[in-house]
Amino acid sequence: MLRDTTKFITFRLLDKRRFAMSRNLHHKSHLDTSPPEYNGPLHPLDKSIFRKAIPILAARVPASQTAKVLNSELTRSFLVGIPKVRPVVSNPADLQGDRLVLLRISNQAELPPEPLEFLQKHANGFVDYELELDYDYWTASDILQAVLPEPLRAGAPVGFATTGHVAHMNLNDEYLPYKKTIGQIFLDKNKLIKTVVNKLDNIDTQFRVFDMEVLAGEHNFVVEHHESDCRFTFDFSQVYWNSRLHTEHGRIVGLLKPGQVLADSFAGVGPFAIPAAKNKSCAVLANDLNPSSFKYLSKNVEDNGVSDLVRVSCEDGREFIRNAFQRVFDTPFPPYTGPKLSKTLARKLEKQGKRVAETKASDSLPPRKTIDHFIMNLPDTAIQFLDAFRGAITSREMMDAYESKMPLVHCHCFTRELEEDKAAADIKERVEEKLGHELKEYSVAHVRSVAPNKEMYCIAFRLPSEVVYG
Ligand SMILES: C[S@@+](CC[C@H](N)C(=O)[O-])C[C@H]1O[C@@H](n2cnc3c(N)ncnc32)[C@H](O)[C@@H]1O
Structure with missing residues (x-):
């Protein structure tokens, strides 16, 4: 800089x-x-x-x-x-x-x-x-090298991850006596950072929220973060957010066709749901059990102008999956009439009388009453929720509506298998066991390495109709 x-x-x-x-x-x-x-x-x-x-x-x-x-x-x-x-x-x-x-x-x-x-x-x-x-001339790294004792210099922290105005790091034990100094130096040297935190080891196992300690700066965790042209506001200490998943969010949204219907079982504050609605005009059911996630998800839906396309809920993922089919069927989303127009373009078209034509066209299109994709990003346990699909479609009319267009499920998971072939086989086997059915159409994508023996994957599979028809 x-x-x-x-x-x-x-x-x-x-x-x-x-x-x-x-x-x-x-x-x-x-x-x-x-x-x-x-x-x-x-x-x-x-x-x-x-x-x-x-x-x-x-x-x-x-x-x-x-x-x-x-x-x-x-x-x-x-x-x-x-x-x-x-x-x-x-x-x-x-x-x-x-x-x-x-x-x-x-x-x-x-x-x-x-x-x-x-x-x-x-x-x-x-x-x-x-x-x-003077102090302002040197980089954070220069200053740290001068401050730390000789044995700690080689492995000194060189950077941090940022979420909005919060810089977060995981300091090794030997640096803990210097944590406040390290925090202060990073704060001084990065004008956009207002808070520096150290993530502590304990993670809330249910909502995946880290405990964190403020090392320097304001005790303010409500951040504004931008991803995929969307604005996300959330309390970083209360909800799950991982900026390293940016590519995965983009990959999945990239797979969606404009106007499709999406059900996100573990939506967090909306990094799949909101870009899908905003950038692909998808209609979305977005759910998260954490009340804080639900609160900020609702806010983000509104702030990004997609309230007409995203319906939010705060319930257990299993219950959400079981109810999703019926909900969309009973209360369908309006027909997809083409990409969402910017306000300026919409005004221009309206002036030219073209908006009327578009409304008329929508009258002849069918409402969106079936789900095209499920997203299940809770890698620790998402596979355990798959049995919720068993018998989820209960009526003859729904069966007819889903005939030849069963949803694709994108289910995130961890595996200890390091080779891709073995990882794919392990994941497929676990999914089949939970569904009680063999998978015919599926693919497995590597998402990221989480730890030396822990890989994150996403398996995408077409729901077998035998599983969902009750
Ligand atoms: C790994 S995070 C993923 C959040 C978001 N989809 C993302 O990519 O950032 C998993 C989310 O699942 C939520 N969650 C955990 N258990 C749940 C459950 N039983 N039912 C619904 N949501 C749950 C957590 O609150 C968390 O927001």
């Missing part, structure tokens, strides 16, 4: 005596920009210790000549060349006068004859400067 270097770098003219002293100490063209060793308090950090003055030489160059000096082969390798430091600055002692071209040397004698001659010709002499770097 580019930053305005003027905020954290100051330099000033040194008087001749100070420079003469420093000149003797710096007869090398490599500038040491590493942060100073830190021996101050750990929390809060004493940032003033991170000040470092580097004596350098600058050429006083008229504005008309700076491009020439900067671009010359003779001088290029002597320019200051420090990341985030501009090589040309105005002269604080003479703001209207010559520019100062900063060099990576502290002494004229370090210049070979040709560059020296070139600069003597194009510059009005040399002046001595002190480049001051």
